[in-house]
Amino acid sequence: MPEFQTTPGTRDILPPDAARWRRFVDVFAGVVESAGYEQIILPMFEDLGVFQRLGDATDVVTKEMYDFVDKGGRHVALRPEQTAGVCRAFVQHHPNLPWKVWYSGPNFRYEKAQQGRYRQFDQVGVEVLGVDDPLLDVEVIALAHGFYRALGLRNVELHVNSLGDTGDRARYVAALESYFRAHEIDLTKESRATLERNPLRVLDSKRAEDRDVISQAPSISEFFSPEAASHFAAVQDGLSLLGIDFVVNDRLVRGLDYYRSTTFEFVSTALDAAQTAVGGGGRYDGLVEDLGGPSTPGIGFAIGLDRTLLACDAESVFGIDSSGTDVFVVDATGGRSALLLTAELRNAGLRADRAFGAKSMKSQMKSANKSRATVAVIIGEDELARGVATVRPMDGGEQSECPLGQVVATVTDIVKKAK
RNA sequence: GUGGGCGUAGCUCAGCCUGGUUAGAGCGUCAGGUUGUGGCCCUGAAGGCCGGGGGUUCAAGUCCCCUCGCUCACCCCA
Incomplete structure (x- = not known):
């Protein structure tokens, strides 16, 4: 055993896998640049405050942030994702609208590793700021969909949902909370603990004992304002127009507080693991404002390299390139x-x-x-x-x-x- | 942070239950198989504090404890 090894949750990407990683990013860049997205390169660490906007009620901020105090006394954090950084950059530089950017690179979280989850993990993604047209939602989803196809993946399901506008979401969370409180006795103790922190997340429970209670829970769709309902309808219509298969999953709630309106997730049915989501995203109208900027709608997605490559392995596509020298x-x-x-x-x-x-x-x-x-x-x-x-x-x-x-x-x- | 499984050669693993001569295999690596030529085949070699520490024993890769690491799952999910 050598004296030094990779620190927990990190690993070396050796040849020939590293070349595959680079091709992955190249393919992604090709797909999104054909749609007018431009690359952005952000710092790998930022003021902790930038990321604290992700949500107070989640473990994300409280225990899973990779943060530290630097020699100048600044409390900084290794970026756990890039959406918040993009919004911070938007506020800092005032680019013209709409701002369509794509990125790739490592993010960090402080938690125990498991299959497809590392402390340092790579993602590719896009963000668009300044447009609230539902057809933009369709474009963004279609790009992710097109990327999976470009890799050769066939067993990726698209799940879509809407969390309504800010008011809808708040009323729904309240209704959900009172519903779960009334049925608390039938929930597992894990779900009761989740209920205390974030009632939305209870819907995500995969425990069989919770299934009945969850299946009877109210649906967000009952709380849509007319505007939210028509926005979501337009998104579904656009996806159908493009011939993209999807399922409406009203139990799909993303974990972070900033999500509003359209949310979506891509799930690999080829993966046999606890973690099967290979990418996801949604609208976050309000995040820019939270970071001190003007009220600006935003939407984006992120796709994890590790897990998506695991899905590629499972489907035997996008393999290692074995081209040699001339x-x-x-x-x-x-x-x-x-x-x-x-x-x-x-x-x-x-x-x-x-x-x-x-x-x-x-x-x-x-x-x-x-x-x-x-x-x-x-x-x-x-x-x-x-x-x-x-x-x-x-x-x-x-x-x-x-x-x-x-x-x-x-x-x-x-x-x-x-x- | 919590729980299960696993740490033996560069890689994949056998050996551990039922302690006992110099710890093995396949693949890989390197060198050969006469006079300058790869793949296939054959021969040989290098390469292991058996993750680390402590304990039991005449004797520990093998049994016990601790520790570190990996892994799967929980929590959470960006």
Whole structure:
């Protein structure tokens, strides 16, 4: 056991997995940039106050924030998500409306790790500030949906709900609380504890003993104002227009206090774990105002890399990319020829690798094979003396000789044909 | 923070119940299999304070306690 290891809840993403992570973000960027979203890069830690707006009644702020006091006495927190940071940046910089941004990168929470949940976890996501059109909700949901499809995932369900406007939500929470209080005796003690903190979250209980009480609980839809009802109807209509399947799940309540109106979640039915949500989001009209800005509607979603990649594994899609190098230079004459040739090949745009340490030709050929090179270029004493190189296709084709000056052209030709 | 399971070679694991000669396998790595050439095959080598500490015993990878870590679940979910 080495003296130092990754600290709990963190881990190294080694090759070749790291390349897969990068492709994941590349695919996401391609999807959202085609819809006019621009990248934003936020600090990884901010004043704790920025994140305290997430909700007082949740454990999120009280025990799961990765916070500390820095040497200047500032109470800061590693960002637990990026929505609050985006809103803070919006208030700080006054961008033109609508502000459509996307982001990727690590977030942090202080809690015990389990499958698909780490203390440092990566997300990609988008936020749009300044538009309350329900058709924007549809666009945002459609982008997430399109991204899952771009990855190749098929077993992802879209759940949508609305929490109504601020007044609706407050009246619903009150009604829910009195309902659960009346049936407290039938709830598990865990759910009774949740009831004390946040009645909405009781709806999220997966415990079988709670199921009956929850199924009889009032639905948020009974509390919709006419405006909230028509907004939600327009969202559903838009999704149908795009041919995106969804289920209305009136038990879907997101945990944070700032959510209003449209909420949605993507659930992988391919995952066999306690955590099956691979992404989610919703409207948070009011968050910008909470952070000291003008009243501004907002909506966004975040998608977790770890869990989404687990879903990809479960569906055997978006696998590790096993593309190797184009050409491997074998030099049995000391290595100076390889130094020169790999430089020339790389300058010509080819992926070229070589061995170091003056190994035997056999050993270097093994390395060439492992590099999955399309072609090997071999320089032995004989070639060096005659000013030529042996070019050997690694798929078993006939090898040939060519003058050193034509190696790049010859290799380029073979690599092109192989593709 | 709470509970269950698990820590033996780089990786996946056997051995532990029923303590006893130099702790094993597969894969991977490295080197060979004559005269300059990969994959398949064959041979060989390197690589382990058996997570750490304490205890029981003539003797501990094996039994007991503690601790650290991983993992699954609970809580919570950004």
